Amino acid sequence: MTSEEPGDSSVVRRDRFSGGPARGFLSSLAADERIFAADLAVDRAHVVMLAERGIVEDEVAGEILAALDDVEAAGHAALPGGEDIHEAVESAVIERVGTEGGKMHTARSRNDEVAACIRYRLREDVLDAAEATLALREALIGAAEEHVGTVMPGYTHLQPAQPTTVAHYLLSYEAAVRRDTARLLDAYGRINQSPLGAAAFAGTPFDVNRERTAELLGFDGVLGNSMDASSARDFLAETLSALATHAVTLSGLAEDLVLFANRGHVELSDDYSSTSSIMPQKKNPDTLELVRACAGDAVGDLAGLLTTLKGLPRAYNRDLQRAHRHAFDAADLVAEATEVAAGAVATATWNEEALAEAAGEGFSTATGVADLLAMAGMPFRTAHEIVAEAAPDVDLGDDPASAVATLDAAAERVVGEPVSAFVTRDAVESALDPGESVESRDSAGGPAAPAVADQLDDAETTADADAAALAARRDAIVEADDRLTAEVQRYV
Structure with a gap:
């Protein structure tokens, strides 16, 4: 929807500011289609509140609210021109109700x-x-x-x-x-x-009731x-x-x-x-x-x-x-x-x-071997050095005995003793295996099956709670819309 043609009178600007080459630049009416329904709801809540406070007569409020129903039924495309959705809706109401329709804008600003x-x-x-x-x-x-x-x-x-x-x-x-x-x-x-x-x-x-309009709109x-x-x-x-x-x-x-x-x-x-x-x-x-x-x-x-x-x-x-x-x-x-x-x-x-x-590529279990040595009492930094020394020559695709021999040789160079002096060969072979490495990492939040089971439970519980919170917010909006509709019906 385009803005009014230059020279047309504006319900807000009147003749003084209604024309000029920048009129189209000022208009947001096309983009405002997204808030068309919102504008009608806000208008209705405001008019109901004005009537309840005695600021606008019930009969006038009823005429305005009926006009807003007509505007909604006609749709955004049927609006008269204007700088924005708010002016266009107000203009449409005044077209239907007459000058009394302008009372819709009492006690508020755009x-x-x-x-x-x-x-x-x-x-x-x-x-x-x-x-x-x-x-x-x-x-x-x-x-x-x-x-x-x-x-x-x-x-x-x-x-x-x-x-x-x-x-x-x-x-x-x-x-x-x-x-x-x-x-x-x-x-x-x-x-x-x-x-x-x-x-x-x-x-x-004006003696407005801000809490009432908030309630009617579900705020x-x-x-x-x-x-x-x-x-x-x-x-x-x-x-x-x-x-x-x-x-x-x-x-x-x-x-x-x-x-x-x-x-x-x-x-x-x-x-x-x-x-x-x-x-x-x-x-x-x-x-x-x-x-x-x-x-x-x-x-x-x-x-x-x-x-x-x-x-x-x-x-x-x-x-x-x-x-x-x-x-x-x-x-x-x-x-x-x-x-x-x-x-x-x-x-x-x-x-x-x-x-x-692919899980074992690049000697991916190296940290597991270093951890194993550290758990046996070796300073982690020393264990790290031994495994780093062996890393270029370890291929987890080889026979595990070959990888253990490589680690033994690296330990001999670093600390003068083989790895087997600190941990059993079976323990080293287990640490070298990607699947066993995963299962050893059972700290909270880790990849071992028991730890993952806990994470799944937490994820499902939190997802259910968030879904319930979201549903409650949606329900509150629907309830407010129903309240507003019921209040409007008292005047229309």
């Missing part, structure tokens, strides 16, 4: 109105994003449960480091995504506060300082930071899966892959590459928002018109990327044979 609309809509987007993280956690937990005993190589600096399991690896991402969920739910609490009643920034002389409370209420956009920054952080988590997961697919450790479902337009043998992890790229968009949105907010004076400035779109764009993109990542994880096939073979 400043507190738009702040309320943004919060009203954004809270839904945040819950959608949080729900997507829960789906990803469910996929990670489900895959982990299937691969508690699947040994795989663990990497640092992209080099073979220590053996671990697929379950332990996947749960490492579940833990990160769990924090991402928590950040989004925390942000929701600060989003869901009502700025209505702050007016332009200095409050209003958890009101923002105390009216200047802060109208101008604050830190809730956008917090939300975008949580989304960008989650996008970075997704990017790491996507990168790992791309690399693992390249090495033959995992095969992605055809549903999450594509082929080349010219090379028919190719199976490319394209969806995950796009998930990886989404982090750049989300971080860019965060940078754009913070740059817009940087240095703005109190209270309202028109710069804020361009602030919230960053959060909405990121919310859409990151939620979709999360859903794709969840699907890719849930449908991936892990190559257990190839993973087991």
Whole structure:
């Protein structure tokens, strides 16, 4: 929807500021379609409150509320022109009701109105994003449960480091995504506060009931300082930071899966892959590459928002018109990327044979041998030196006796005695085995099966609690909408 033609009278600006070449530049009406439903809800709650306080007559309130129903039924595309959704809706109401329709805007400003609309809509987007993280956690937990005993190589600096399991690896991402969920739910609490009643920034002389409009809209409370209420956009920054952080988590997961697919450790479902337009043998992890790229968009949105907010004076400035779109764009993109990542994880096939073979590459159990010597009383740094001395000549694909002999020779050079003077040969051979190495690491949070079982229990318990918290927030919104609908019906 475009703004009014230059020269048309504006319900807000009248004739003086209604024309000019910058009129279209000022308009946000097209972008405001996203908050169309929010604007109608905010209008209804405000009008109900005005009627309850005796600020607007019941009959006029009924006419305005009926007009808002007509506006909703006609849709955003049918709105008259205007600088923004708020002016356009008000104009549409006045067209239907007459000048009395202008009482809808009593005791408020577009400043507190738009702040309320943004919060009203954004809270839904945040819950959608949080729900997507829960789906990803469910996929990670489900895959982990299937691969508690699947040994795989663990990497640092992209080099073979220590053996671990697929379950332990996947749960490492579940833990990160769990924090991402928590950040989004925390942000929701600060989003869901009502700025209505702050007016332009200095409050209003009318006897408004701010708590009532907050209740009707499902907000958890009101923002105390009216200047802060109208101008604050830190809730956008917090939300975008949580989304960008989650996008970075997704990017790491996507990168790992791309690399693992390249090495033959995992095969992605055809549903999450594509082929080349010219090379028919190719199976490319394209969806995950796009998930990886989404982090750049989300971080860019965060940078754009913070740059817009940087240095703005109190209270309202028109710069804020361009602030919230960053959060909405990121919310859409990151939620979709999360859903794709969840699907890719849930449908991936892990190559257990190839993973087991790769688990011992690069003498990955070296730390286990050093730990074994240290547990026998040798200073760890000395044990580290012995194993480092032997490392270039140890190949876990050889006969274990050969690796033990290599370690004995290295120990003779470093401390003048063989390894067998400190620990049994059987213990060394066990420490050299990737599977045995994993099972020895049973400290809390480790990859051994009992430790992983504890992590799975914790992951499932926390996921259930977060799902319940999310559902409670959704239920509260629905209940508030029902309350508002019932109150509107008393006047219409």
